[in-house]
Amino acid sequence: MVGRLVILLRAVAALAGWYIARKKGYNAILWALLCGIVPPLALALPFFPAKAGDGRRCPFCSRPASRLDTVCAQCGRPLPIELAQCGRCGAYVPDRGSCSRCNAPLKRTC
Ligand SMILES: [Zn+2]
Numbered sequence: 001m002v003g004r005l006v007i008l009l010r011a012v013a014a015l016a017g018w019y020i021a022r023k024k025g026y027n028a029i030l031w032a033l034l035c036g037i038v039p040p041l042a043l044a045l046p047f048f049p050a051k052a053g054d055g056r057r058c059p060f061c062s063r064p065a066s067r068l069d070t071v072c073a074q075c076g077r078p079l080p081i082e083l084a085q086c087g088r089c090g091a092y093v094p095d096r097g098s099c100s101r102c103n104a105p106l107k108r109t110c
């Protein structure tokens with residue numbers, strides 16, 4: 001009976017790991033496997049920082065996306081280019097981490 005309980009626990013942990021990892025932009029399949037092997041990971045996972053910390057999301061599937069991405073890693077659709085103002089030269093340039101005009105690192109305003 002204990003064996004069945006452990007299998008159930010692992011299944012629940014894997015499902016939780018898959019769900020949380022998906023929401024946080026991690027590799028869901030990988031985390032489902034990890035949580036299935038080490039169930040306590042599923043309890044720790046909610047405290048992990050979300051991968052795409054810049055808050056950008058795919059407008060099509062609403063999955064977190066990095067601002068360096070040009071296409072969504074999940075659905076493969078092209079992501080709209082976000083413009084950011086360079087703090088050094090004041091130009092509006094594609095938000096790719098650094099200014100395409102003067103090469104200064106772009107700071108996030110929000
Ligand atoms: Zn997408």
Ligand SMILES: [Zn+2]
Nearest residue numbers: 086089099102
């Ligand atoms: Zn600049």
